[in-house]
Amino acid sequence: MRIGIDLGGTKIEAIAIDGSTVLLRRRIPAPRGDYAATIAAVRDLVAAIERELAATGTVGIGIPGAISPVTGLVKNANSTWLIGHAIDRDLERALQRPVRVTNDANCFALSEAIDGSGAGANTVFGVILGTGTGGGVVVNGRVLEGRHRIAGEWGHNPLPWPNEGERPGPVCYCGQTGCIETFLSGPGLSATYAAESTRHASAVDIASLAEAGDSQAAGALEIYEGRLARALASIINVLDPDVIVLGGGLSNIARLYERVPPLVEPFVFSDSADTPIVPARHGDSSGVRGAAWLWP
Ligand SMILES: [Zn+2]
Numbered sequence: 001m002r003i004g005i006d007l008g009g010t011k012i013e014a015i016a017i018d019g020s021t022v023l024l025r026r027r028i029p030a031p032r033g034d035y036a037a038t039i040a041a042v043r044d045l046v047a048a049i050e051r052e053l054a055a056t057g058t059v060g061i062g063i064p065g066a067i068s069p070v071t072g073l074v075k076n077a078n079s080t081w082l083i084g085h086a087i088d089r090d091l092e093r094a095l096q097r098p099v100r101v102t103n104d105a106n107c108f109a110l111s112e113a114i115d116g117s118g119a120g121a122n123t124v125f126g127v128i129l130g131t132g133t134g135g136g137v138v139v140n141g142r143v144l145e146g147r148h149r150i151a152g153e154w155g156h157n158p159l160p161w162p163n164e165g166e167r168p169g170p171v172c173y174c175g176q177t178g179c180i181e182t183f184l185s186g187p188g189l190s191a192t193y194a195a196e197s198t199r200h201a202s203a204v205d206i207a208s209l210a211e212a213g214d215s216q217a218a219g220a221l222e223i224y225e226g227r228l229a230r231a232l233a234s235i236i237n238v239l240d241p242d243v244i245v246l247g248g249g250l251s252n253i254a255r256l257y258e259r260v261p262p263l264v265e266p267f268v269f270s271d272s273a274d275t276p277i278v279p280a281r282h283g284d285s286s287g288v289r290g291a292a293w294l295w296p
Helices: 035-053 087-095 104-115 180-184 186-197 203-211 215-239 256-267 283-292
Strands: 002-007 011-018 021-029 058-063 099-103 123-129 133-139 243-247 277-279
Touching: 002 035, 002 104, 002 283, 011 035, 011 283, 021 035, 035 087, 058 087, 058 104, 058 283, 087 099, 099 104, 104 123, 104 133, 104 243, 104 283, 123 215, 133 180, 180 186, 180 215, 186 203, 186 215, 203 215, 215 243, 215 256, 256 277
Parallel strands: 002 058, 058 099, 123 243, 243 277
Antiparallel strands: 002 011, 011 021, 123 133
16 A cells, blocks of 8 residues: 655645555645644554545655755745754654655656556647646656655746846745746746736636636737747756656646647757647645656
8 A cells, every 4th residue: 555645835635546546635734834633643644544445554754845955954944944854754753764855846746657647658848827836757667856855846947038027027935036936836827917918817717817808818828828838848848758648727728738749849959849738637646646646
């Protein structure tokens, strides 16, 4: 049995699987701001699952960040109470077994590569388009972690082939300007719509407005699609994945799958460019499923 845990900012999700069969799912609120309570919550969750199923399992965990290979401590986490802690060692102590911990976007990519929209592909680039812009790379069924454990983190590269209006671009929390995340996250799309219309709406509402015939919402989405296409083209030029799988809230915008691929092609250094860009099969469950699959 494999147990996967997704440590989110607002909730902790758990899954127990046997092969591709889901045995059990759990979801509890995250103890926001409290690291010790987070470790205890994961320990209790695993204990409860194992009691209920009368079996022990391997444990994989997805976190909104990465463990620095230099310090062994969590970095880059928007759940800031995890930052600076040796979460893998603390969880191993609490759970009395080895655990595998990786970034939640890596878990997403792994889940989709194993038995999701990227099943059967050698190289999968998984993209999260949500409050942030994460990414993960899976090659031959294994997460590519990278020397600094940041492989696939495309969100803090600059938006490629920018036009005049996109330079220098918005200031990003990472310290740079014009990062892909500032344009392609949900807040990025909202900012584009606000600039077009002087109205404020969430990314999901903008998609509904566009569908209902709001020309400014449609215009904002058109700008978004062009930017997404350029950003994905730069990934294709480096990694040339067999498939790109989109997850996160904005991946539910159906028109992206029709409109973005033809916009990608002119920026790809190849005589043809037909990389499939597809929605995630497992939706919100991909993170927790991928965490379970961290143990092969
Ligand atoms: Zn940035």
